Amino acid sequence: MVTAFFGLIGRDLRLAARGGIGSLVTVVFFVIAVSLFPLGVGPESALLERIAPGVLWVCALLATMLSLGRMFDEDFEDGSLEIIALGPLPLELVVLAKALAHWLITGLPLMIAAPVLAVLLNMSTEGFAVLMISLLLGTPTLSLIGSVGAALTVGLRRGGVLISLLVLPLYVPVLIFAVGAVEGAIFGLGEQANLLILAGGLLAALALTPWASAAALRMALE
Amino acid sequence: MNDGTARFAAREVACIRGERPVFRDVSFALEPGAGLILRGPNGSGKSSLIRILAGFLKPAGGMVAWGGENMTVAPEAHNARCHYVGHLEAVKAALTVAEHLAFWAAVKGFAKADDNILAALDLEDLAEVPGRFLSAGQKRRLTLTRLLATPAELWLLDEPSVTLDGQSAARLEAMLAAHRAGGGMAIVATHAEIALPGAETIDMANHGISAAALLGESADAAAGEPDYGTW
Amino acid sequence: MATKTKKAGIGLHFFANPARFLRFARKIFPWVAIVAVACIVAALVLGLAVVPADYRQGDAYRIIFVHVPASYMALMIYVIIALASAAGFIWRHPLADLIAKSSAPIGACFTFISLVTGSLWGEPMWGTWWVWDARITSMLVLLFLYLGYIALNSAYDDPTKGARASAILALVGAVNIPIIKFSVDWWNTLHQPATISKFDRPSMDASMIAPLLLMVVGFIAYYLAVLIIRLRSEIAARRIRNLRLAQVGG
Numbered sequence: 001m002v003t004a005f006f007g008l009i010g011r012d013l014r015l016a017a018r019g020g021i022g023s024l025v026t027v028v029f030f031v032i033a034v035s036l037f038p039l040g041v042g043p044e045s046a047l048l049e050r051i052a053p054g055v056l057w058v059c060a061l062l063a064t065m066l067s068l069g070r071m072f073d074e075d076f077e078d079g080s081l082e083i084i085a086l087g088p089l090p091l092e093l094v095v096l097a098k099a100l101a102h103w104l105i106t107g108l109p110l111m112i113a114a115p116v117l118a119v120l121l122n123m124s125t126e127g128f129a130v131l132m133i134s135l136l137l138g139t140p141t142l143s144l145i146g147s148v149g150a151a152l153t154v155g156l157r158r159g160g161v162l163i164s165l166l167v168l169p170l171y172v173p174v175l176i177f178a179v180g181a182v183e184g185a186i187f188g189l190g191e192q193a194n195l196l197i198l199a200g201g202l203l204a205a206l207a208l209t210p211w212a213s214a215a216a217l218r219m220a221l222e
Numbered sequence: 223m224n225d226g227t228a229r230f231a232a233r234e235v236a237c238i239r240g241e242r243p244v245f246r247d248v249s250f251a252l253e254p255g256a257g258l259i260l261r262g263p264n265g266s267g268k269s270s271l272i273r274i275l276a277g278f279l280k281p282a283g284g285m286v287a288w289g290g291e292n293m294t295v296a297p298e299a300h301n302a303r304c305h306y307v308g309h310l311e312a313v314k315a316a317l318t319v320a321e322h323l324a325f326w327a328a329v330k331g332f333a334k335a336d337d338n339i340l341a342a343l344d345l346e347d348l349a350e351v352p353g354r355f356l357s358a359g360q361k362r363r364l365t366l367t368r369l370l371a372t373p374a375e376l377w378l379l380d381e382p383s384v385t386l387d388g389q390s391a392a393r394l395e396a397m398l399a400a401h402r403a404g405g406g407m408a409i410v411a412t413h414a415e416i417a418l419p420g421a422e423t424i425d426m427a428n429h430g431i432s433a434a435a436l437l438g439e440s441a442d443a444a445a446g447e448p449d450y451g452t453w
Numbered sequence: 454m455a456t457k458t459k460k461a462g463i464g465l466h467f468f469a470n471p472a473r474f475l476r477f478a479r480k481i482f483p484w485v486a487i488v489a490v491a492c493i494v495a496a497l498v499l500g501l502a503v504v505p506a507d508y509r510q511g512d513a514y515r516i517i518f519v520h521v522p523a524s525y526m527a528l529m530i531y532v533i534i535a536l537a538s539a540a541g542f543i544w545r546h547p548l549a550d551l552i553a554k555s556s557a558p559i560g561a562c563f564t565f566i567s568l569v570t571g572s573l574w575g576e577p578m579w580g581t582w583w584v585w586d587a588r589i590t591s592m593l594v595l596l597f598l599y600l601g602y603i604a605l606n607s608a609y610d611d612p613t614k615g616a617r618a619s620a621i622l623a624l625v626g627a628v629n630i631p632i633i634k635f636s637v638d639w640w641n642t643l644h645q646p647a648t649i650s651k652f653d654r655p656s657m658d659a660s661m662i663a664p665l666l667l668m669v670v671g672f673i674a675y676y677l678a679v680l681i682i683r684l685r686s687e688i689a690a691r692r693i694r695n696l697r698l699a700q701v702g703g
Binding site: 148152153156158159162165166168169170172173176177180183189201208209212215216219222 | 542594597598600601604605608609614617618621622624625626628629632633635636637639640643
């Protein structure tokens with residue numbers, strides 16, 4: 001089972017590594033989307049500083065969402081998912097492995113890009129550490145919740161657009177608590193409560209979302 | 223049919239896809255070394271039956287059992303005992319032939335695949351070639367090596383010889399013979415002639431569900447008291 | 454033929470004639486329709502004409518006789534969808550699936566009415582059509598959840614699969630709704646410290662309770678009436694599908 005779990009993650013990482021620029025699309029989107037904000041609202045640094053945490057998180061959320069379609073679709077279409085499902089690994093753990101691989105491929109690069117973009121948006125330095133922690137706790141939750149949307153739309157023709165409709169409302173709490181934490185740190189209101197809630201959300205997502213996603217995948221495999 | 227204690231058996235299996243009944247009353251019992259061929263026209267449910275036997279699809283009626291125990295009792299044990307080769311090759315453009323084998327062994331829980339199996343399907347020269355350069359027939363052969371990469375008692379093959387040339391088809395037959403000689407079982411759905419000496423044959427055309435059964439609804443209503451099922 | 458199929462063990466409930474339900478529905482439909490019309494008319498008369506105007510908000514507050522019951526219905530119908538989805542998912546009961554599916558557009562409409570009335574109420578009170586108040590923001594997210602549910606349900610060609618997929622979504626959404634509500638309240642206090650919630654209800658006069666309750670009862674009866682109509686048409690559509698499939702199956 002351990003072999004299967006890490007074999008799956010290893011293969012996904014290898015595929016991403018060979019995907020060239022295609023694998024970096026998510027982070028490139030993140031960078032471009034964030035850089036549109038100064039063009040949209042004006043370059044005034046006080047304004048950018050004020051909206052920086054929200055902008056960074058909203059864009060991270062959209063970037064994650066855009067990459068969800070790839071989580072199961074390719075494996076479903078070429079038959080790999082059938083092979084994976086017929087292994088000793090329960091589908092719930094398959095979902096966990098896929099979500100972890102998805103986070104390593106998309107969430108981690110976002111975390112690397114985020115502080116650079118925060119500098120571009122003139123975000124105050126008090127918020128940087130908390131921004132990183134909030135991303136570390138929040139983006140895996142996004143991958144896990146996203147796995148439900150990806151599994152529910154696997155094999156559907158218009159799956160890509162549908163995922164956003166399914167998943168974005170569920171992302172609202174992560175957005176609120178993550179931005180709350182960063183702003184709490186910047187304005188000196190304290191960030192601990194928000195971060196604890198984010199951590200709790202991650203644990204809850206770890207415990208609950210694999211069941212929902214696995215049920216959806218079972219249905220897709222029928 | 224002594225399906226109670228056979229190694230692998232199906233009893234009166236029925237299938238509904240969506241709202242469409244596909245077949246019913248399919249029964250068989252296989253002992254180690256046995257083979258079974260599924261025949262029938264398009265849409266008669268060969269693929270659906272194979273998917274039921276693989277555990278992807280729940281039978282609408284009847285049951286499938288290992289040594290008398292319903293396979294849904296221990297789905298992971300069932301997974302470990304069977305290989306499924308469907309219509310899709312599961313070949314990734316970016317992975318080499320050797321990497322495919324390693325991955326397929328890994329998802330079955332094995333650290334590595336048997337090294338010399340590529341020879342069985344004449345793929346040893348292609349070990350380091352990425353999937354995107356393989357022809358349709360080569361992809362098919364690659365996915366068939368999955369059967370040898372890790373041991374499994376039951377092979378479920380859905381049209382395995384599609385896109386194979388005569389020589390490769392002969393290799394597949396040799397694989398099947400060796401598998402059964404070693405006590406394995408094979409169930410093959412096919413239109414083509416695949417030699418499976420001594421195998422039983424099920425013609426799915428004999429198990430269809432007629433339009434009258436489909437319209438059971440109106441027939442019941444006409445008979446007076448309708449059938450509520452679980453309503 | 455049918456009995457023989459049953460012996461083979463096919464879950465015949467899929468093709469079962471839902472005659473008992475239809476008979477029951479036919480019997481209660483006139484009653485819920487009458488209750489719906491009577492209660493809604495009575496509530497409107499009481500709420501718009503009889504109950505005195507609020508000393509602070511004047512006549513504008515009367516919109517709560519629609520707004521509050523609609524918000525209540527929006528939440529209640531989502532809970533019904535989640536429960537029906539759970540029942541449909543666990544027992545594969547076709548009626549539960551149909552109830553969940555048929556309820557969704559009605560719930561979405563009530564959510565929309567709640568949003569529109571809330572927004573209309575805001576204009577005379579605070580001079581703006583939209584305030585990012587916690588309650589109304591939660592309602593907006595609820596509308597998004599409804600839309601996702603409806604879209605997913607209709608995205609599948611096979612209605613059985615659509616029902617199961619949207620059942621999973623409804624359950625995930627039901628787990629999430631309290632979290633979303635909590636997070637939005639949290640967000641609201643963070644961004645509007647020290648201001649009283651703008652949608653603070655006017656102090657409840659005893660005379661206001663009657664029209665509110667009447668409207669809730671009227672809305673519930675209306676929901677049941679529309680649900681029955683929708684279920685009937687879904688059942689008819691399913692029967693047509695079966696006949697078509699029988700034709701193809703020859």
